[in-house]
Amino acid sequence: MTMVSAQKVRKSFGKNVVLNDISLEVERGEVVCILGPSGSGKSTFLRCINHLERPDGGRIVVDGETIGYRQEGNVLHELPESALTAQRRSIGMVFQRFNLFPHMTALENITCGPLWVQRAKAADVRREAAELLELVGLEEKADAYPGQLSGGQQQRVAIARALALKPKLMLFDEPTSALDPELVGEVLAVMRRLAAEGMTMIVVTHEMGFAREVSNRVIFMDGGEIVEQGPSHEVIDNPSTERARAFFAAVS
Ligand code: ADP
Ligand code: MG
Numbered sequence: 001m002t003m004v005s006a007q008k009v010r011k012s013f014g015k016n017v018v019l020n021d022i023s024l025e026v027e028r029g030e031v032v033c034i035l036g037p038s039g040s041g042k043s044t045f046l047r048c049i050n051h052l053e054r055p056d057g058g059r060i061v062v063d064g065e066t067i068g069y070r071q072e073g074n075v076l077h078e079l080p081e082s083a084l085t086a087q088r089r090s091i092g093m094v095f096q097r098f099n100l101f102p103h104m105t106a107l108e109n110i111t112c113g114p115l116w117v118q119r120a121k122a123a124d125v126r127r128e129a130a131e132l133l134e135l136v137g138l139e140e141k142a143d144a145y146p147g148q149l150s151g152g153q154q155q156r157v158a159i160a161r162a163l164a165l166k167p168k169l170m171l172f173d174e175p176t177s178a179l180d181p182e183l184v185g186e187v188l189a190v191m192r193r194l195a196a197e198g199m200t201m202i203v204v205t206h207e208m209g210f211a212r213e214v215s216n217r218v219i220f221m222d223g224g225e226i227v228e229q230g231p232s233h234e235v236i237d238n239p240s241t242e243r244a245r246a247f248f249a250a251v252s
Contacts, residue, residue, distance in 0.1 A: 002061075003028045003169055003200045009048055009058035011041075018044045020224040021058070026169075031201045033211040033232065036221035037247055042204045045221070046171045049202070050091040051084060062091060063168050089117060092162030092170040096177045098154040100146040106133065106157045107142040110164045117165065125164075132160035136190045152183030156190050163194075170194065172203040188214075208252055212236055220244045 004026040011019040018041045026032050034042050047053035049060055051068040059076075060067045067087055069076040079087070100109045110129040115122065133139045136156035146154050155175060162170060172191065176184040188210050195201055195214050205211060211218050211232050218235040220228040220243075228235050228244045236252075239245045 001028045002026070003030070003063055004049065004202070005061040006045075006049070007059045007061070009045065009055045009060060011044055011048060011053060011055050018224050019048065019055070022221075022224070022226060023058075024219065024226065024229075026200060026202060028200055029198045030217065031195045031199075031203065031215045032217045032219060033215040034202065034204045034219045034221055035206070035208075035211060035236075035247070035251075036219075036227075040221045041224040042221055043173050046093070046173050046202065046204060049169075049171060050088050050093060052093075062087075089165050090168045092165065092167035094155070094158055094162055094170065094172045094175045096174045098146070098151070098158040098178075100154055100157055100161070102146050105143050105145055106138060106149065106160075109146070109157055110161045113161060114164050129160070129164060132163055133157075135163070135193065136160045137186070150183055151179045152186045155179065155183075155187045159187075159190055159194075168200065170199055170201045172201065172205070174204055174206065176205070176207060206251055208236060208248075220247070222247070 002025055006022055006024045009019050009022045022045055036042055044053055048055045054068065065087060066076065068079055068084060070079055104112060107129050110132055111125045114125045130139065130142065133142055136159055138153060138156055141149060141153060176187050179187065188207060192214050215232050217229060218232040219226055220235055222243050227241055228239060235244065236248055239248055
């Protein structure tokens with residue numbers, strides 16, 4: 001069963017063609033890593049999936065719904081902001097910078113979304129948030145403020161916050177790139193756990209170990225195109241294009 005279907009997605013900024021007909025299918029429960037040099041369009045592609053960036057062409061379907069549009073017959077109508085917000089809720093996103101609310105505790109950062117957005121019952125939301133803190137290994141930090149947490153801990157709270165809206169799909173954009181090296185492992189461990197629990201994940205990362213061990217498939221992007229894709233060990237250890245070979249030689 002397909003969770004994400006990107007069909008010939010195009011995006012330019014002025015004359016700069018950033019996504020040049022990107023097509024990608026991601027199955028339910030699959031973990032796909034996107035690798036590639038800086039500026040190759042990885043973030044733009046992730047942002048198109050949840051319509052933070054509006055593609056100029058092509059289409060993105062998540063769990064059967066065209067993102068940003070409502071289909072009537074063969075005609076696509078752009079969705080109003082409220083309907084778009086509803087669609088986005090089913091897609092969790094974790095960025096390089098954690099962007100937690102600094103004046104809220106870890107628990108409040110996790111509960112505020114469901115409380116405001118889904119008007120869920122406060123007691124249920126708090127119980128679920130406590131469970132999510134446990135999932136990310138921070139049950140004892142419920143009352144800590146972001147400023148009292150390490151970068152790795154903040155990123156784990158950010159993951160829990162995204163999960164609180166019960167997404168069908170999680171997008172990660174270099175979630176460990178801003179972390180001190182000794183804090184990377186704890187965040188990857190949470191992502192591994194999420195993958196093992198069957199979450200569909202698209203992960204932009206430079207962590208080759210993670211890509212190799214956790215992902216089902218690796219996509220190598222360069223210059224706004226998918227240059228290579230396949231099982232992680234094939235693409236990373238034995239790339240078939242010179243561009244990919246040069247990139248993996250430089251990062252490994
Ligand atoms: P990556 O994540 O692979 O490093 P990005 O998707 O961030 O690549 O960027 C791809 C290209 O698009 C880069 O040339 C970048 O400068 C350009 N770009 C990204 N976002 C914008 C924007 N909002 N306005 C103009 N150019 C942008
Ligand atoms: Mg990027």
